Amino acid sequence: MTDVTIALDGRSYDVAIGRGLLEEAGARIAALKPKGVLHVATDATVADLHLQALLASCEAAGLRAVPHILPPGEASKSWSFYEDLSERILAAGVERGSMIVALGGGVIGDLAGFVAATMLRGIDFVQIPTTLLAQVDSSVGGKVAIDTKAGKNLVGAFWQPRLVLADLGVLDSLPLRELRAGWAEIAKYGLIDDPAFFAWCEANGKAALAGDDALRAQAVAHSVRAKARVVAADERESSGVRALLNLGHTFGHALESALGFDGQLLHGEAVAIGCCMAFDLSVRLGLAPLEDAQRVRAHFANVGLPTEPPAGVGDADALLALMQTDKKVADGRIVFVLTRGIGRAFVARDVSPDDVRAMLGDTLKK
Template identity: 55%
Template sequence: MTTMIVELGARAYPILIEPGLLARAGDAIAPLARGRRVAIVCDENVAAHLTTLRASLDAAGVASEVLVLPPGEATKSWSQLQAVCDFLLDLGIERTDHVIALGGGVIGDLVGFGAAILKRGCRFIQIPTTLLAQVDSSVGGKTAINTRAGKNLIGAFHQPVLVLIDPTVLDTLPARELRAGYAEVVKYGLIDDPEFFVWCEANGAALLAGELAARTVAIGHAVAAKARIVAADEHETTGQRALLNLGHTFGHALEAEAHYSGRLIHGEAVAAGCALAFAYSARVGLCTQADADRVAAHWRATGLPDSLAASGIAASGARLVDHMRHDKKMAAGTLPFLLARGIGRTFLDKTVDLADVEAFLDDQR
C-alpha cells in the first residue's frame, strides 16, 4: 500500500493507494466510524463496487445506509443536492459522522458539497471509482454543483478525512471514461514535470490497455503532485494551485456549449483545452509550435480530442468567450489563463485579451 498525507495541519488526511483496497475498505473506515453507521452516496453505475464496499464494511462491523443517484454531469444540481441533504438529515447524520462518496467526480463533488453545508460541516470519505476522480477531484477539497450560469459556480472548500484509491476498480470503467481520466494524468506532466510527460508518451497506451502497474504508477505520481500543491495553496490564493486548472478555462467553455452533456465529457474537454492552451501559447510566441504539436499528437495517439474541431464544438469564438466570462476565476473583468512557455513550463497569465482569444478560437474553427 502507498500512503500519502495531504499536509494541512490539524486537517491533514491520508490517501491510501493499493490494488484490491476496496474489498478491505472497512478496515480503514472502522476506526473513524467508532461504532456509528456511515452513509454512502453513489450512482447507478457503481452497483458492483457498492456491493464490495458494503461487504467490507459489514465484515468490519460498520453499518451503512445507501442513496443511489442517477449517473452523469446533470446530477451535480440543486435538486440532487437537496436529495443528498434530505437523505442525510433523515438518517440523523451528526457532524462527527461520516458520509462516503463512492463514484466519480460528479458524486465526489456533490457529496462533498453536501457534507460541507450539512450542519455547517460533517465528515466525508472519498472512494473514487474513475481515473479522473482518483488523480484529481477526490484530492484537495474542492466541492461544487453546476448551475445554468456555468460549471462549479456554487461550492465550498471542504477536505475529506480519508481518500481510498483502488486501481483495480478501473477494470469496469468504460474506455471513453478511462481516456477522459487519462487527460488529467497527462496534465501533471504538462504543468511542471516534463519527464513525467515523457513517461506518459511511453506508457500511456499500456495504461489505457489495462496494465495495472502503469495505472498504479500514474495514479501515485499524479496524487503526490496534487497533494503537494494543495498543501502549499489550499484555497488557490497564491497562484500555485491555479496551475491545476491547465486546460480548464478553454475546457469549461466547451463543456458549457455542450450543455454539460455526454456529447463532451470533462476529461475530453480538458484534453481539448490543454491543446488549445498550447496552441494559443504558440500563437503569441510563448512556446514553440513543435511543443504544441507534440501535445496534440499525444492526445491523438490516446484517442482524445486534440483541437477545437476534434471536440465537436463548432461555436463561434464570441460565444465561447461569453461562456468564459462566467468563469468563477473572473476578477475585475480579467480572466487568468494558464499558458505555457513549453512542456512542463505552465504559468498563470493575467494579461490575456479576451478579444484576442475570441479571434484565436475563430481561427481554430
C-alpha cells in the first residue's frame, strides 16, 4: 500500500494506491465525516463489477450510499447527463456536508467531479478510479469537465477531491485495450521530463500490461508522484508548468472531436497518437532528433497502442480548426507542448499554423 500526498495550500489530500482499497472505502470515506446521503456516481459496466463491494463497505461504515448509474462511454460526459445526474442527486437529498463518490473511469470522474464543483456551489467528492488511465491521470489534480459540441473538456472547473482510492485489484477486470490506453499516460510522464522513467517503460511496459502486479504498482505510484509534483507547483495552470501534462493532448483531443467521441478512439489511444504527432512536429521544426521520435513511436507500437490517426478524422485543415477551439489557445494562437527530445518537453506559443498543417498533411497521407 502506498500513499501519495497532493500538497496544496489548505486542500491537500492523499492518493492511496494498493489492492483491497474498495473494501476499505467506506471506512476511509467515513473518516472524512460526510453528512447526509453519500451519492455514488458510476456507469452500468462498473456497477456490475464493483458497485456492490463499495455499497457493502459503506454500509459497514455506517454510511447511507445511494447509487446513480449512468450509461458507459464518453457520451455520458455531456450537458444532458450533467443535468440528469444533478437532478437525481437533488431529488435524493443533498446538503453542503454531503459528498459525491465517483466510481469509474475518467468519464465518470470528470462528470461527477463537475457536478460536485457546482452542486450547492461546491460539495466534497471522492475519486475511486477503476481504469488505469484514471488512476494515473484524470483522478488526480482536480480537473473536472464535460464535453461540448465545440470540443473536449471545454466546460469545467478546478475542483480537488478529498481523497483518491486507486485499487489495483479493479484493474484485473479491465480489457487489455483499456490497460494499453492507460499506459499512454504513464509513458507520457517519462516523455515530459524523466527520460530514465521512459526507458523503464520501454523495458517493462509489456510485462506490466500482461499482469505483473509489482511493475503495475510501480508504474501507477511513479505516475501519481510525478503528477503530484506538477499539480503542487501549478494547480491552475497559471505558470505553465502544469501545461506540460498536455503533451499529446492538443492533437489527441482534436482527433477525438473529429470522430464525434464515438468510442472508435479511446482517450489514451488519442494521446499516444498525439505524442507521436508532437514529436513529429518537433522534428520538423528542428527541435528534436528523429531518433527520439522513432523511439516514441516504437514503444507505443510495442505495447499495442496506435501511432497514426484512424480513417475518418478529416483533413489537415479540419483538424487544425478543431485545435483552434482548444482551451489552451491564447491570443488566438494554439499553444503546443513540443519537445527537444525524450524528457525535454516545453510549452511553445509561436508555432506557425503552416508548419502544423504540413505535418498533419504528411501524417494523414501515411
